[in-house]
Amino acid sequence: MEIAAERLELDARSAETTATTLRVALETLLGSTHPKGDWVAVDTLESLANTAVPPDQTTPAEPRPDLLAAEAGLKRAEADLQMQRALRIPDPTIQWMYEHEPPDQPNTVGLGFSFPLPLWNRNQGGIRSAEVSRAQVRLALAKVKSQIASEIESARLSYQDSANRWRRYREEIRPRSEEVREAVSFAYEKGGAALLDLLTAERNDNEVRLATARAAAETAVAAATFKAALNLPDEGTNVK
Secondary structure (H helix, E strand, O other), X not given: OHHHHHHHHHHHHHHHHHHHXXXXXXXXXXXXXOOOOOOOEOOXXXXXXXXXXXXXXOOOOOOOHHHHHHHHHHHHHHHHHHHHHHOOOOOXXXXXXXXXXXXXXXXXXXXXXXXXXXXXXXXXXXHHHHHHHHHHHHHHHHHHHHHHHXXXXXXXXXXXXXXXXXXXXXXXXXXXXXXXXXXXXXXXXXOOOOHHHHHHHHHHHXXXXXXXXXXXXXXXXXXXXXXXXXXXXXXXXXXX
């Protein structure tokens, strides 16, 4: 029993060190210049896992940044194509010159016109290049839309699986494990169970508790991933 208690104490210290390391990493990500990791999140793991996520939503609530960027790229490509088409007709350059000579010489006046050569080019090379660029951007936009749909569906399935697993642990497995532990503990107090039976029941119950917490953590992560895929606003995490 003492060995088991010492092992659990070591596991608890290791978990606390890991938690502090993650808090420091979060502070660094948020731009803190002196991260210490000494804050405590007000939100519990259960509240994060219970975050409201529309399980049947398949389209983003608002246009995602990656989609907006791809659409902006298409607009730029189309604008460039229009400009290249406008350059099919060469722009003439008109020159006007006046030169004042000394009193004994006549003044000089000049008028000139210039065109880019060859006149029959009609900027076909620039137009073709712009058309190819637009086609590539359209392909990239279609790829982004397909990727968004794939990410949403994958995140939805992952969230549903994690939420169902956590629900089973919370509503079925965890209560049964606690009942078994209490029954064995009562039997041990009355002399009806051996010490080994009690230790086994407590160890199994601890493992179920840990598995329940892990399932809740996986559900919280899956919910956050699903909300990010749907571009839903995040309420944020309160700290103290």
